[in-house]
Amino acid sequence: MxxxxxxxxxxxxxxxxxxxxxxxxxxxxxSKADDWRPLDPANTLYLDLPVGRVVIELATDFAPQNAANIKTLVREKYFDGLSMMRSQDNYVAQWGDADEKNPKPLGTAKAKVPGEFTVPASFDKHFVRQQDADGYAPEIGHSKGFPVGRDPKTNTTWVAHCYATVGVARDTDTDSGNGSQLYAITGHAPRHLDRNITAVGRVVSGMELLSSLPRGSEAMGFYGASEAKMPITRVRLAADVPAAERVQLEVMRSExxxxxxxxxxxxxxxxxxxxxxxxxxxxxxxxxxxxxxxxx
Amino acid sequence: MxxxxxxxxxxxxxxxxxxxxxxxxxxxxxSKADDWRPLDPANTLYLDLPVGRVVIELATDFAPQNAANIKTLVREKYFDGLSMMRSQDNYVAQWGDADEKNPKPLGTAKAKVPGEFTVPASFDKHFVRQQDADGYAPEIGHSKGFPVGRDPKTNTTWVAHCYATVGVARDTDTDSGNGSQLYAITGHAPRHLDRNITAVGRVVSGMELLSSLPRGSEAMGFYGASEAKMPITRVRLAADVPAAERVQLEVMRSExxxxxxxxxxxxxxxxxxxxxxxxxxxxxxxxxxxxxxxxx
Known part of the structure; x- marks a missing residue:
């Protein structure tokens, strides 16, 4: 009772x-063995920092174009040697190219990718609704281990900005993001970002490495020119890492x-x-x- | 529009x-000058760490007995020389006496203080309701700068467990807390703690010093015996600090x-x-x- x-x-x-x-x-x-699924190496990123590995699962059903561009950047080693750029308390940690004046070339990746703030609900075959009411979305639930919102009236769905959600930083234009700057939510869920920016995945391991970064002293938590920025050792797609070197993580099946x-x-x-x-x-x-x- | x-x-x-x-x-x-109120030195704590000062405002209307016991501990310098004990990712940072075998005496403070999980709504004369629906409370709003829940049917109110809320750690018994171990919320609001534990205040400055602590490696984020624990330089009531040494902070009046x-x-x-x-x-x-x- x-x-x-x-x-x-x-x-x-x-x-x-x-x-x-x-x-x-x-x-x-x-739980039983089949209550779990392994991470798909083709959609899993390893963000390797000097302090350890952050494992990110890409939400390819929700942001297919952005996920594809990020994979191109990763495969061409775009992130290797770049750094954490921003840590804003109770908000986000962000990484990419801190050098605005002399930006690193994007290689064959696209410079502009359409914002995938929502996708047609038909893109997502795995939604299981959570019964609780929510002020930010008509319906909420989970899809393949991602927390999602859904609006039956507009037939749209999107990954919600919860703690550990990974998104594609952008400027004012909706297509100004390309995945070369990514953020992870490190504070109370800023759900007002839902439907305003592309949520492209989720940190499934290593969040504590991002959330405990020192906060940046400049506006919005950006690190100043003189501040130490944690370097990115490398980012790899798990599929490109020898099988013996992959992390063997499983996510509980939300279905x-x-x-x-x-x-x-x-x-x-x-x-x-x-x-x-x-x-x-x-x-x-x-x-x-x-x-x-x-x-x- | x-x-x-x-x-x-x-x-x-x-x-x-x-x-x-x-x-x-x-x-x-x-804003105008009278949209703000200064912190009351009689209800403001300075948690001084080697990395800086954390400023905590006590919610004396919501937890009068616990706040009074904490003030006794502070005035008798209970916390000085103790340490941060716990940092659990996306949850809490906790401080107090990490030495369970040889605990520091509580002085004249009480060892058991009744849990003030809710108080009669009549204790709070400053509630301004927020219009948004909330799954955890029939009504929500703010009272003197604290985020609060309220239940008109039971005539109760409580400080909600938002990011930066400070609470009184306890064991299973509701009166097993006494303020000698305190926590601050460093992750997504664990609102299930509302009405289950005494929320006694809010960090108004310095949250980033607590939220960026390295996470503890033991269960529930406690630091192990061999792990470095950030020491507490001292905790003082602002009223006991010379006026010239107080931080001059103001909080926007929620009324x-x-x-x-x-x-x-x-x-x-x-x-x-x-x-x-x-x-x-x-x-x-x-x-x-x-x-x-x-x-x-």
Whole structure:
């Protein structure tokens, strides 16, 4: 039995305990092998920094043109030797070419890629709706492990700007981004970016390397000319890395029934530590479990 | 005119521009002296770290007993020489006594303080409601610069767990916290903590010093015995610091009409960069402006 909303007026002396329930960690332990899928090497980036590896899964169903251009940049080693450019507290970490005066050539990649702020909902065959209401989207849910918004009236869908979402920085024109500057969300979800900029993927491992970067001292958290900027050792597509050197990560299938239990475990947490069950979970607070693939 | 929800199906070539509107920064510039209030030195803590000062405003209307116990600990220099204990990615940074085996005495402070997870709404005379719907609370708004939830049916109110909210760590018992371990939210708002733990204040300056701490390697982000823990130089009540050494910060009055304009500026952002106005803003995405007091 879940506490009703009236539970919060009980004093601590009066309060009955919430029943113990499986946690997200419990569900991960109970899961079966086919509740998980491996990352697709053709759509996985390794952003290698001196402090470790950031693993990014590209949302190719939601931003096919931008993802393709980023893969071109990566395969031509565009990012190697560039740096982190920006760390704005409670917002984003951004990387790419900090040298505006003498920019690194883009190689065969396109300089302008149309913004893929939304795509037709028909592009996405894997949507599973989350029941919770959301102020930023008529419907929310998950699709292949990405948190997404959806608008049935306009037949559109988009990757939501949650913590760890990766996007394509742009100037004012909607086609002014090309993937040569990317950002990851490091703060409270700035959902007002949804439908305003291309969300192209999600950091599935190594977020703490980006979120703990020192904040930049200039406007919008950009690092100044004299500030140390963490260099990018290299960025590689997992498919271009020898199989033995790839990270063996799996993401819980958002289409698997167990994933709805994961959301429910977060929506209504059990006792004894918890005293009050929210009966709600924001899209960006629904965990998306990632694990190292167990040894066979 | 604000874009309707149908705007998102326009292609970039078709899209009309959103009108230019004042930003939050513009409103801060336009504000008048009496739109701001100084921090009350009797309810302001300085958490001094080797890397700088974190300024915390205590929410004495929402957690009077916990705030009083924290002030006792601070005045008896309990925190001086202790350390940051925990940094869990996308969650919290926590500080206090990392030595469980040989704990530092609490002095005259109480070892157990009743949890103030909610208080009667009558304790709070400054609530201004925010119009947006919220899944975690029947009503949301701001009170003296704190983001709050409110339930008219139960006549309760509480400080919401937004980014920068400071809370009183506890064990399973609701009265097991005493303020000797405090945390600040460094990730996406964990609103499921609302009504489950005592939120006692808010970091108004210096959040980046806490949010950029290296993450701890042990369970829940605790630092291991061998890991470097950032020491706490000292914690002081501003009132106990000579006036000339206090930080001169002001918080925008959440009761001032201009604050509703600030929320609206975030709810519906203007062009030309923005292409789509959300017509919604989450409680924890409503900015609460803080500034250095201008010279007289």
């Amino acid at each position: 879940i506490f009703s909303a009236t539970a919060c007026v009980l004093t601590s002396a009066m309060a009955a305990e919430l029943p113990v329930k499986p946690t997200v960690a419990d569900l991960v332990k109970q 698997a029934p167990i994933y709805q239990q994961v959301i429910e475990a977060q929506r209504n947490r059990g006792g004894p530590w918890n005293k009050y069950a929210a009966n709600y979970v924001e899209l960006c607070n629904a965990p998306i479990p990632v694990r190292v693939r167990p040894a066979l | 604000i874009f309707s929800a149908t705007a998102c199906v326009l292609t970039s070539a078709m899209a009309a521009e959103l009108p230019v509107k004042p930003t939050v920064a513009d409103l801060v510039k336009q 001032a009409p201009i604050y509703q304009q600030v929320i609206e500026a975030q709810r519906n952002r203007g062009g030309p960069w923005n292409k789509y106005a959300a017509n919604y803003v989450e409680l924890c995405n409503a900015p609460i402006p803080v500034r250095v007091r201008p010279a007289l």
